[in-house]
Amino acid sequence: MELNYKEFGQGPPLIILHGLFGTLDNWQTIGKKLAEHYTVYLIDQRNHGRSPHAEPFDYPTLAADLHDFMESNWLFKAHLLGHSMGGKTAMQFALEYPDMVDKLIVVDIAPVKYPPRHQAIFEALFSLDLDALKDRQEADAALKVRIPEQSVRQFLLKNLMRKKEGGYRFKMNLPVIYKNYAHILDEIRAEAPFEGDTLFIKGGKSEHILPEHEPKIKALFPRYTLKTVENAGHWVHADAPETLLTLVSDFLKT
Template structure:
């Protein structure tokens, strides 16, 4: 699968993965700032943005997509950052292909099972027939009864693309995202897996995605993990508190890299 991507700057690669219903444009502002220090690579995950549509959606598949993409880009090692769903893709990649990841940054996501939290979003999206829309204002009006938050509506409507003929179409593969949603709220990692490198987990103080009780599960998979909280931020930390997030991540990336391999006990 040929994933869509965009690059900024030069140097050691920093790969950034967006969340559910998002695309690589969500991280462009911070990417431009990191471009003075790194080769920043923004990626559209399968069934999102301008990347190809596929008939299946799962974290092992997306991690495989990313590993193949990095090989195509001649990237044998990178810093890997993911937000929300992209955070789980980043975790799965670090656990499955640990040699590819120097340092891991996960923004407002834990590796555990989550409950269904997007049924209202799917209802709002299914309320639209993109091909019949005259403009984005009409789309916003049709979504409003299902989604009160204007900011969330505008975020979702970034997925609308003008069709060549008339009306609009979804860039994302809405049908597969909805059908395979249970795969997207599923946990990542299995018993015995671990990532030996350093990991930074950043949560929003006003977000409910990463709880104190998630810490043991995080450390079981990522024994060198650190946890930072941006007190005044919700789930979209990169949009709400970009300076604080930039500072936290930059300080983490500038630390000397270490790894902690688990020893396998000798037999006998």
Template sequence: MKLHFRTLGAGEPLIIMHGVFGSSDNWQTLGKVFSKEYKVYLVDLRNHGNSPHSEDFDYDFMVGDVVELMSDEGLSKSHILGHSMGGKVAMHLATKHSEMVDKLIVVDIAPKYYPPHHHQIFEGFHAVDFKNLQNRKDADKQMSAVISNIGVRQFILKNLDRKKDGSFEWKLNIAAIENAIEKVGARIEGDVSFDGATLFIAGGTSDYIDNEDHDLIRSYFSKADIVPVEGAGHWIHAEKPEELGQIVIKFLAS
């Protein structure tokens, strides 16, 4: 699949991949920071953002998409950064195609299994009635009946797109993601590893990476450093962008 992406800057390549329900837009601010030293590829994974939709949705397909992108761009090797689901894609890419990965950065996700926990977000998507939608404010009001957190609603509503005829649609392939949500939480399987330079960045208040996960991480990524960002939850790039940016830049320059 030909993924939608945009590039910023020049230098060694750095591919950035977002989490589930996200898009390349989520990383635009930090992408500009990194683009001072690197050629940054901000990618929309399949079924997200402006990339094509498909019923085929698991890590094998997503990794294949990134391999195709790198081949099309003439990239034999790249730094790889992924957040949450994008971090899982990054881990799978590094362990299956280690020769294509220079330095690996994984943001707030471990190689373990995560049970589905996005029920409320799916309810939020389904709560929006496009037949009675005049603007984004209407969508937010409809969604507030099931999601009280305005920050979560704003994150979801970034996926709302106005068509040429003035009506609205979701950029996301909600049905495919919902049908495959169990696969999104899948762990890294098999006797695979990546022995290159690796950095795991954990949100200090997030429960996605526990101390008990450190041994599991290093069983797959022998050179992994694990760095917490205090005061940050799961969306570190939105909550603590300066701190995250400094950690990434220091690691890539080392």
């Protein structure tokens, strides 16, 4: 599968993976700043952004996609940074292909199974009459019924793409994401731990990384460090970009 990506800068390679419902554009601002010292690759994972729509859709497949991407771009080893779903992809990849990972950064996700928490988002997105939509403001008003948080709506609306014949379509493959949602919630499994340096970054207002998750983290990533960004929720890169940038830069430099 040929994944859509953007490349910035010069230096050691750093690959950044977005989260569920996201696109590479979510990380473009931070990616460009990191590109002052690294060759940054922002990737749309399958069924997201401008990358192909296909099944299966689970972490072993997403890790295999990343492996193919690295090989096709002659990247034999790279730093990995992943947020949420992208963090799980990065963990899966590091555990399966440890020799291809320099340092691993996981933003606000643990390698554990999560309960469903996106039902309102799925309902809101499926309720949109995409062919009849006149503009994004109309879509925003429709989403607001089920999603009161403006920041979440703005994030989701980045998936809308206008069609030549009128109306809109989603960049992401919503039916396949919904069908395989249980796979995205699933835990990360491995036969052996990843022995490389690993940084977990937790949003202080988020409950995606909890104290009870740390035994599993330690078992799979024994050389891990956990940092908390107190004033951030799950979207740490949006809530506290400068703090995140400092944590990432300091970790990669050492």
